[in-house]
Amino acid sequence: MDLEAEFTTEPFLAERHGEPPEHATRAKQAALDAGLDTTFGPLGTTVRAEDEILLAALPEIVRAAMRGGATRVTLRLNVLPAQEVPARHGLASALEQLLGEVAAELGGDLADLTRADKQRAVRLLEERGAFSLRKSVPAVAEALGVTRFTVYNYLNREDT
Template identity: 65%
Template sequence: MKLKAEFTTEPFRGEGEPPPHAVRAREAASAAGLTVDFGPLGTTARGEAGAVLDALPAIARAALTAGATRLTLQLSTEEARGPAEPAVQPLDRLIREVEAELGGRLAELDRQDKQRAVRLLEERGAFTLRKAVVTIAEALGVTRFTVYNYLNREA
């Protein structure tokens, strides 16, 4: 079984270089042999269940000793995503519309356009659909925490 660990470390920093606690947590995940996606406000690490579970103490230790005041973690099985459900189909359509409007796949956009894409999807009601944040995060190539940050930035 494969697992996905999504984690954020705090305190958050705005623009510029990521804080040392986030970098150290990412390095610990990479050193454990996990596939790592490092975003501005969160990290996703994927791998075999044993490898992910074994790496979690090292990730937490690295973040906390480098100055993190909080580590938030969510674990899920990769198989849990399964095939698209009927409620996701309208979301896929909305994502394709926004991609067409912005002139490219969401994952290939720069951060400013990704933020714009989230605003457009919110205006069109995408976040009222089931599993919207997870699906949109995957389409953007970011963590779901990053999507929440983009949403909160507009609030």
């Protein structure tokens, strides 16, 4: 069975120069070291894996966060229904196709777009389901020439 765990580490510290706190980066690194499919965001980290792999990795993730200065780790654990478990192949090419479509629609290389057009690109990708694909945020950030945190900010931005 596949599981998804989302964990947050506290205290929430104001980001300095766009850098997350050490306890968050240590927890993320422990998840990556365990080979987990990891999505790192400003409000938490999500990991997905088979139950035995994920459950075995959680103690080290928590220890890493605490060693990095966390005073609290909050964990949410879910069993993924079969229809939510992503296929383990072909997703990279699907994301590449979506990135190519959006680049063509916006008239150029995504990294060369203005800030407003990059925000529009993220909205278009979200509408088309790009962020449901594995490792999509880092790939989109690389294509846009921005950080993952910037992509998350664009995703959380409310249009006014």
